[in-house]
Amino acid sequence: MATLAEVLERRTAEAAPELVELISRDRLRCYACGHECPIPEGALGVCKVRFNRGGTLHVPWGYVGGVQCDPIEKKPFFHVRPGALAFSFGMLGCDLHCSYCQNWVTSQALRDPDATSPPIDTTPEAIVREAVRLGGRVVVSTYNEPLITSEWAVAIFKEARAAGLLTAYVSNGNGTRRVLDYIRPWVDLYKVDLKSFDDKHYRQLGGRLEPILNTIRALHEMGIWLEIVTLLIPGFNSGDDEIEKLTSFLAEVSPDIPWHVTAFHKDYRMSDPENTTPDMLVRAAEIGQRNGLRYVYAGNLPGRVGDLEHTRCPQCKAMLVERFGYFIQSYHLTADGHCPACDTAIPGRWGPSFDGQITATPFLPGQRRLRVL
Numbered sequence: 001m002a003t004l005a006e007v008l009e010r011r012t013a014e015a016a017p018e019l020v021e022l023i024s025r026d027r028l029r030c031y032a033c034g035h036e037c038p039i040p041e042g043a044l045g046v047c048k049v050r051f052n053r054g055g056t057l058h059v060p061w062g063y064v065g066g067v068q069c070d071p072i073e074k075k076p077f078f079h080v081r082p083g084a085l086a087f088s089f090g091m092l093g094c095d096l097h098c099s100y101c102q103n104w105v106t107s108q109a110l111r112d113p114d115a116t117s118p119p120i121d122t123t124p125e126a127i128v129r130e131a132v133r134l135g136g137r138v139v140v141s142t143y144n145e146p147l148i149t150s151e152w153a154v155a156i157f158k159e160a161r162a163a164g165l166l167t168a169y170v171s172n173g174n175g176t177r178r179v180l181d182y183i184r185p186w187v188d189l190y191k192v193d194l195k196s197f198d199d200k201h202y203r204q205l206g207g208r209l210e211p212i213l214n215t216i217r218a219l220h221e222m223g224i225w226l227e228i229v230t231l232l233i234p235g236f237n238s239g240d241d242e243i244e245k246l247t248s249f250l251a252e253v254s255p256d257i258p259w260h261v262t263a264f265h266k267d268y269r270m271s272d273p274e275n276t277t278p279d280m281l282v283r284a285a286e287i288g289q290r291n292g293l294r295y296v297y298a299g300n301l302p303g304r305v306g307d308l309e310h311t312r313c314p315q316c317k318a319m320l321v322e323r324f325g326y327f328i329q330s331y332h333l334t335a336d337g338h339c340p341a342c343d344t345a346i347p348g349r350w351g352p353s354f355d356g357q358i359t360a361t362p363f364l365p366g367q368r369r370l371r372v373l
């Protein structure tokens, strides 16, 4: 029986020329993520899904590891079309190896023998057709690290744009200037998981802090809508000092970037730390607010974090979007995205009105429809 690596090897295309460079007679450099791997003939990159064969960089193509319909609040984007259905897809593999990953079945499929996740063959047209049929407004590359499968995401996003949908990355942010320039024309929204503000912690996860900070700065400069998430893990990244530095950095890039601080629950191989409590989230959120961030949200503990699930006007404190978990309880922004009480402009990608909510809980669409038969 073929191994998963062999199965995926048959599902590849040539890398985009922007994301690869010949650096010596038999060595290519890949620029799809911050590792910038020099890859000798016959070898794989760190992500294990991009490889050099015969002087060509082969990259994942033509399948998904899974699809799911999510409320956009789950991504989480809180300043984009509240209540919208986000049609989410992922491939397999990741450039980091976080021991607490909540998507390990797809992200660690090539590293962990317990992570069995067979690919489903499909096309960009089939994915977008299904997203439209289900009422999706946004197509999201998520579940594995989208940067390492950017060629496939861009092919899908071109179809999505033509169908009038928004497009998004949910990413660890370990990017390069080249990959961001490559995706820029096709990506509307970007969520970065800022996991820590300590380079030592990032090295434990298989990365470095600097490329992630550079990605955040670059995305903001490029005008791609950006929201940041930090999963607060007690004893790993929850120290006041670290949260202080992390939120000061974000506020310096822009106080208008929404920051979501979310609760950890024991998962995958990280089962030692205790689960995050509401008090811990509130304390971290207060540090972010003190450092000037105007939109701070506490996630994963619905109904237990006071006002920190809602969007309020930073000027007059009027309620703008009221939430319980992923559910939109009320919506008060004006048609042009202003506060109805004091007319402050609220940054985001708002629609002219609240369109209702298709779902407040994730659900699986019929995956069979995506298959190429």
Ligand code: SF4
Residues within 6 Å of the ligand: 030, 031, 032, 033, 034, 035, 036, 037, 044, 045, 046, 047, 048, 049, 050, 095, 147, 148
């Ligand atoms: S995507 Fe990243 S990890 Fe994979 S080959 Fe390219 S640079 Fe290396």
